[in-house]
Amino acid sequence: MQHEGGMWARAAGRLAPFLDIAIAVAATALSIGALFAADVENIDPRLEGPDAVAIVGTVIATGALYWRRTYPAIAYAAFGGGCLVVTLTGHYIGLLSVLLLFALYSLAAYGRRRHAAVALVATILTFACLAAANIPDLRTSDLLQAWALVITAWAIGDAIRARRGQHRDQLLAAEHDAALAREQTGRAVAEERLRIARELHDVVAHSMSLIAVQAGVGAHVIRTDVDAAERALQIVAETSREALAQTRSMLGVLRQEDDPVSGPVPQGIDDIPGLITVVQTAGVDIDLEIEGAPTRLDPAVELAAYRIVQESLTNVLKHGGPRAHVQLTYRADELDIEITDPGGRSVAPSQDSGGHGLSGLRERAHLVSGRFTSGPTPDGGFRAHATLPLTENGS
Numbered sequence: 001m002q003h004e005g006g007m008w009a010r011a012a013g014r015l016a017p018f019l020d021i022a023i024a025v026a027a028t029a030l031s032i033g034a035l036f037a038a039d040v041e042n043i044d045p046r047l048e049g050p051d052a053v054a055i056v057g058t059v060i061a062t063g064a065l066y067w068r069r070t071y072p073a074i075a076y077a078a079f080g081g082g083c084l085v086v087t088l089t090g091h092y093i094g095l096l097s098v099l100l101l102f103a104l105y106s107l108a109a110y111g112r113r114r115h116a117a118v119a120l121v122a123t124i125l126t127f128a129c130l131a132a133a134n135i136p137d138l139r140t141s142d143l144l145q146a147w148a149l150v151i152t153a154w155a156i157g158d159a160i161r162a163r164r165g166q167h168r169d170q171l172l173a174a175e176h177d178a179a180l181a182r183e184q185t186g187r188a189v190a191e192e193r194l195r196i197a198r199e200l201h202d203v204v205a206h207s208m209s210l211i212a213v214q215a216g217v218g219a220h221v222i223r224t225d226v227d228a229a230e231r232a233l234q235i236v237a238e239t240s241r242e243a244l245a246q247t248r249s250m251l252g253v254l255r256q257e258d259d260p261v262s263g264p265v266p267q268g269i270d271d272i273p274g275l276i277t278v279v280q281t282a283g284v285d286i287d288l289e290i291e292g293a294p295t296r297l298d299p300a301v302e303l304a305a306y307r308i309v310q311e312s313l314t315n316v317l318k319h320g321g322p323r324a325h326v327q328l329t330y331r332a333d334e335l336d337i338e339i340t341d342p343g344g345r346s347v348a349p350s351q352d353s354g355g356h357g358l359s360g361l362r363e364r365a366h367l368v369s370g371r372f373t374s375g376p377t378p379d380g381g382f383r384a385h386a387t388l389p390l391t392e393n394g395s
Contacts, residue, residue: 020066027062027099034094046136048090057085061096065103072111076119079103080126090136101153108157109164116161120154198307198360200247207243209317211236213282235281268302269294269328272309276326279313285323286313292330298391304364305337305388308372311361312339312384320382334370337386342379361386 035054040047048054061082067075080103083096104123108116124147131143138146218232267275276286297305309326316324320341329336358374361384365372370388377383 016069020069023068024063024066027065027095028059031058031062031095031099035092038092038094040092043092044136046090047092050091053089054086054091057082057089057091058096060085062099065099065106068103068106069110072107072109073115073119076103076107076111080119080123084126087130087135087138101149104150105153105157108154109160110157111161113158113161116154116158120150123150198364204243204247207239209314210239210278210282213317214239217283239278266299266303267306267310268299269297269305271306272326272328275306275310275313279317282317283322284313284316284320287323287325289325289327290330291327294330295390297335297388298368301335301368301370301388301390304368304370305335305386307364308337308361308384308386309339311358315358315382315384316341333390335388335390337384337388339384340377340381341383342377342381358384 032055035050035058040049059082061079064075064078064082067078079100083093083100086096087093100123104116104119107119127138127143127146127150130138214232214235218229218236221232222229273288276288280286305328313324313326316339323342325338325340325342327336327338327340329338361374362372365386365388368388370386372384372386374382374384
């Protein structure tokens with residue numbers, strides 16, 4: 001409905017100049033015609049017949065109606081001036097008295113309210129002065145009726161101006177709401193893209209690390225230990241299929257339109273033992289230690305915990321030694337996660353480009369109101385530590 005109203009408003013705006021030209025031309029023609037057609041002797045014997053002065057005053061007044069929208073105050077002043085020329089020279093004002101109401105209405109509708117109020121007061125006082133001066137065709141008995149008509153014309157115009165202002169405010173509010181909705185949608189899209197990028201990075205990086213290690217093992221023993229090479233290739237195939245399935249699951253969620261919330265169940269604390277088993281096939285001896293009473297966590301916290309362990313073990317595969325220790329400690333309102341590599345590291349894990357790797361783990365912890373730190377240990381190893389609340393917002 002607002003779009004349709006906007007179309008009508010734009011169409012009316014384009015036609016307004018042509019309409020005002022037609023109004024000014026018609027008003028001029030009709031007023032001059034009425035000036036010549038009036039029987040001034042029967043109206044008031046004191047009235048003068050039509051002449052050049054009356055015609056010029058009439059043209060000035062009616063011609064000013066062309067600017068009634070664009071310059072309403074100037075147009076009304078010119079109209080009033082033309083009417084005074086006709087009246088004060090003793091000529092019949094005729095149709096101009098009706099058009100005066102239209103001009104005042106236009107000023108109230110399209111001009112500033114202060115200008116319209118001043119024009120209303122000036123018009124009322126002018127009528128009073130003219131009646132007191134006994135101007136022809138204006139009797140004192142007609143004064144109250146003239147005032148009532150003038151006030152009515154001003155009130156109608158003022159009401160229309162107020163309604164137009166209210167409509168304009170509604171359009172501005174609607175545009176602001178639409179802009180805000182677009183901004184919120186854009187922010188949500190950006191956040192979703194970042195989330196998907198994190199998930200893809202974690203899945204692909206972990207799987208590719210396992211594949212690289214097992215492919216290297218297979219290539220190394222293929223001539224001396226066929227069974228070991230076969231096991232390595234089987235792990236490569238299984239890891240590849242699992243990574244492909246997880247990637248397809250994430251892409252499938254993106255394609256869902258009716259129910260984007262439904263989809264594959266995200267990994268959590270319960271999946272960490274399976275993750276450790278997979279990493280152990282790559283030749284890393286991993287100890288898992290759980291302290292405290294395990295409790296069900298918020299799904300977002302569960303996923304963050306799983307990804308932190310996964311990325312840390314991936315770093316062990318790429319940079320660490322043959323052993324690693326994973327410790328999960330449940331406290332009253334938080335979960336401590338510690339992954340340590342006691343030594344044998346050639347280089348520290350890098351801050352992956354694009355905001356992934358260790359910086360990505362800090363971001364994951366921060367998103368669920370947790371903390372993440374990492375760094376070398378005194379014995380030459382490396383330690384990653386995260387503290388996560390039991391709920392996503394930490395409450």
